[in-house]
Amino acid sequence: MFNIKIFHLIIILFLLIGMFLCNNNGIFARKLYDSSEVNFRMLNAQQVKASHLLVATKEEAEQIKQDIESGKTTFAQAAADHSKCPSGSKGGDLGFFGKGAMVPEFEKAAFTLDAGKVSEPVKTQFGWHLIVVTDKK
Secondary structure (H helix, E strand, O other): OOOOHHHHHHHHHHHHHHHHHHOOHHHHHHHHHHHHHHHHHHOOOEEEEEEEEEOHHHHHHHHHHHHOOOOOOOOEEEEEEOOOOHHHHOOOEEEEOOOOOOOOOHHHHHHHHHOOOOOOOOOOOOOEEEEEEEOOO
16 A cells, blocks of 8 residues: 555655746646645545446336345346346446445445445436445455
8 A cells, every 4th residue: 555655755856846947836746746646535535346237116126136135146147137237237347436436326325335235226317226335445
């Protein structure tokens, strides 16, 4: 993992060099520092790896959840068979994503869900989702 103190020392060094070499009071170096700080925060932000399936109705989502929980099907198979989202062909896998990448209702459910648990149906502008978080970092 990145050592933040070393990272800040490197950026401060860039600031000093920029101030010395540039006749603009280090504006370029300051912009570099600001953008690097934002990028560093994004790298350290919590992320989840999740899969989902998207259907038209709450009832359909509830029935699929029952089938998954009873062992009639797996989440990946249910996503492949029922999801209206293109990710269904990959078992619903969305990969890792951070906060701000998904619509608010979906994000809230994904970031509060325990790994391995299937969510209750989640309503968004796209329809009804079931979500399962497979990893967190």
